[in-house]
Structure formats: C-alpha cells, structure tokens
Amino acid sequence: MGLFSKDIKTMDDLFVHQLQDVYYAEKQIHKALPKMIEKATDAKLKQGLEAHRTETANHIVRLEQVFKQHGAEVKAVNCPAIDGILKEADEVAGEVADKQVLDAAIIAAAQAVEHYEITRYGTLAAWAKQLGRADCAALLQQNLDEEYAADDKLSKLAESGINRKAA
Numbered sequence: 001m002g003l004f005s006k007d008i009k010t011m012d013d014l015f016v017h018q019l020q021d022v023y024y025a026e027k028q029i030h031k032a033l034p035k036m037i038e039k040a041t042d043a044k045l046k047q048g049l050e051a052h053r054t055e056t057a058n059h060i061v062r063l064e065q066v067f068k069q070h071g072a073e074v075k076a077v078n079c080p081a082i083d084g085i086l087k088e089a090d091e092v093a094g095e096v097a098d099k100q101v102l103d104a105a106i107i108a109a110a111q112a113v114e115h116y117e118i119t120r121y122g123t124l125a126a127w128a129k130q131l132g133r134a135d136c137a138a139l140l141q142q143n144l145d146e147e148y149a150a151d152d153k154l155s156k157l158a159e160s161g162i163n164r165k166a167a
C-alpha cells in the first residue's frame, strides 16, 4: 500500500501506516544483520553489529508496545525502501574481496540502514506528539536515540579505518 493510498485519510491513519512500515523494516534488518556480521572482518565492527542486532530486537518489542498503546493491530506492511537498501548492502558486500574495502562497504551499508531508521523514527516521534501520544513518542524516541548512537559508532569505526590506512 502506497503512502497516498485511499485507505490513509487522517494523521492517525498515516501514523499507523508509518508504524507498520518501520515494523517491517526492523524485522528485515534483524534478519539481514547476521549475514553482514559474518562478512565483516574487523572484530570491533563485528561486535558493534552484533550489539545493534540485540538493540534491533528491542526496537521490534518497543514498536509492538507502541501499536498496543495506540490501540492498533500489530502489523507489518511491505517497505520497498528498506528492501532496496538491504538488497544493495548484500550485493555490494558480496563483490568486494579486499578485507579493508569490504569492511568499509559494510559500514557504509549499515549507515544507510541507520539513516533510514533515523528519518522514520524522527517523523514518527513528531507525529506521535502531534497526536497527543506522548507515551508512544517516548518509546519511539528511545529507538531513535539508539539508531543515532549506532550510526555514531559506525562513523567512528569508519574514521579509525581511514586513519589506519593513512598511518
């Protein structure tokens, strides 16, 4: 269902649709991460992705809480955007033979995922507040904060990799 489908008439409909969309995205990310972890060669990168997979499982649980608090059915709708980002991550990583280049490609792909999540949770938290759902907004903000932190860690890893190479 597209964002401007006839089924979406109110801000509330839009909020729930976006929730279903990010719920699907989180589940796909949780599924895709083991392959990225397996391919990564740097130990810190592996650990970081592993830790974020645990956080991702919590994001799914928090989203289920948001659905319930809002009185909406826990449901996922296909999100072609995250499918594309994850498909590209899979393809790019598979083509790279050099370990350092492979890790750089994995970091870039993981950051694309984080940025996608950041844009969704930023919007959702704002909409939740607008709809008078401070309780939902607080949960969405927790997910958002963890996405920001994950992105920040990835940036630091990428920078340390560049420094290693330059040394």
Ligand SMILES: [Fe+2]
Pocket (backbone or CB within 6 Å): 026, 055, 056, 059, 117, 143, 147
């Ligand atoms: Fe997440």
Ligand SMILES: [Fe+2]
Pocket (backbone or CB within 6 Å): 052, 056, 113, 114, 117, 146, 147, 150
């Ligand atoms: Fe994430």
